Amino acid sequence: MKKYLVLIMVLFVLSNIFCFSQDTLDSLLPIRGFCIAAPRPQDLGPFIKFIEKELAPRKVNTLVLRVDYNYQYKSHPELRDSVGLSKKDVKKLVEVCQKNKINLIPQINLFGHQSWAGTTDNLLQVYPEFDETPHIKMPEKYKWPNDDGLYCKSYCPLHPEVHKVVFDLVDELMDAFKATAFHAGLDEVFYIGDDKCPRCSGRDKAELFAGEVRTIRDHLVQNGRELWIWGDRLLDGTVTGMGMWEASKNNTHRAIDMIPKDVVICDWHYERADPTAVYFAMKGFHVITCPFNKPEVAVKQMNNMIEYRQNSTQQMSDRFLGIMQTVWSGTSSFLDEYYGIREPRDKNRNPSECFKTLFDEINELD
Numbered sequence: 626m627k628k629y630l631v632l633i634m635v636l637f638v639l640s641n642i643f644c645f646s647q648d649t650l651d652s653l654l655p656i657r658g659f660c661i662a663a664p665r666p667q668d669l670g671p672f673i674k675f676i677e678k679e680l681a682p683r684k685v686n687t688l689v690l691r692v693d694y695n696y697q698y699k700s701h702p703e704l705r706d707s708v709g710l711s712k713k714d715v716k717k718l719v720e721v722c723q724k725n726k727i728n729l730i731p732q733i734n735l736f737g738h739q740s741w742a743g744t745t746d747n748l749l750q751v752y753p754e755f756d757e758t759p760h761i762k763m764p765e766k767y768k769w770p771n772d773d774g775l776y777c778k779s780y781c782p783l784h785p786e787v788h789k790v791v792f793d794l795v796d797e798l799m800d801a802f803k804a805t806a807f808h809a810g811l812d813e814v815f816y817i818g819d820d821k822c823p824r825c826s827g828r829d830k831a832e833l834f835a836g837e838v839r840t841i842r843d844h845l846v847q848n849g850r851e852l853w854i855w856g857d858r859l860l861d862g863t864v865t866g867m868g869m870w871e872a873s874k875n876n877t878h879r880a881i882d883m884i885p886k887d888v889v890i891c892d893w894h895y896e897r898a899d900p901t902a903v904y905f906a907m908k909g910f911h912v913i914t915c916p917f918n919k920p921e922v923a924v925k926q927m928n929n930m931i932e933y934r935q936n937s938t939q940q941m942s943d944r945f946l947g948i949m950q951t952v953w954s955g956t957s958s959f960l961d962e963y964y965g966i967r968e969p970r971d972k973n974r975n976p977s978e979c980f981k982t983l984f985d986e987i988n989e990l991d
């Protein structure tokens with residue numbers, strides 16, 4: 626009997642230590658995220674194993690999956706990739722995330738990123754009338770920079786039919802993922818308010834950008850869902866010296882004062898630990914800092930987040946949500962690098978090393 630009592634006491638103490646440390650971590654960094662392309666169906670098994678064996682033990686609690694057209698949409702079968710996740714596949718992802726208390730958030734790139742290099746993505750392939758710049762033809766051989774300033778195509782946010790189509794996709798995906806937050810991308814929107822667009826020409830680009838954010842956000846809110854976006858279009862690339870990628874040089878940055886404050890900002894910076902999270906928080910937004918492939922930058926960003934939380938008023942402190950590792954390759958090539966099956970493309974800029982270093986540091990906090 627005494628033996629059992631001792632055992633119970635030991636278990637009680639251990640569970641308290643565990644709860645305490647989890648609480649500590651949650652208060653230091655409420656969001657500990659990972660963002661990657663959704664796996665193709667053939668990579669689903671290894672990816673689920675990765676969630677269970679790598680993400681969950683490292684206390685990752687948020688997983689953003691870039692799905693785009695990698696899903697067998699019933700609302701718009703014409704927009705599916707030739708191979709896409711089924712509803713059953715997504716159910717497996719939902720279950721493993723629920724089991725491990727990971728908040729699963731799907732992404733479809735809205736507005737910008739409607740093409741990549743020389744390839745137009747499904748939306749504008751099927752509905753070319755939504756193209757903001759139909760006069761700009763896709764090159765046979767893509768190179769950057771180019772005379773058209775073509776990075777990625779955008780859809781026209783003022784086209785009267787576009788939201789009906791994209792919101793069908795968003796709603797269907799959100800239902801399948803049983804998600805409460807949706808990531809709309811919205812990074813690097815270079816084609817906006819084009820002079821030749823009959824609807825957008827002459828309009829204020831900040832207002833156009835803010836209008837699209839608001840439209841998406843208002844749609845999601847009807848179902849009690851939250852909008853997440855990348856933050857680059859809301860930063861002034863000239864004044865900050867951050868340039869045209871991680872900040873805006875196409876006059877969208879004033880949109881920061883025009884969009885609803887409940888939009889969550891994913892503030893990505895890969896070269897330096899810029900203190901831009903403070904700017905977003907002071908504007909009233911919840912913000913997550915996002916590193917990519919430089920471990921030393923990611924660790925600095927993590928420490929900054931913790932400092933911001935600890936050295937701010939309660940109102941401000943709560944807006945610094947945490948940190949999210951971003952990976953921009955496909956799932957299978959990332960997993961190959963992660964497990965050492967394939968040499969990293971660049972040893973000095975390695976997302977899997979960045980992830981491991983960052984989450985080792987995060988787990989040290991416990």
Ligand SMILES: [Zn+2]
Binds near residue numbers: 780781782823826
């Ligand atoms: Zn337009």
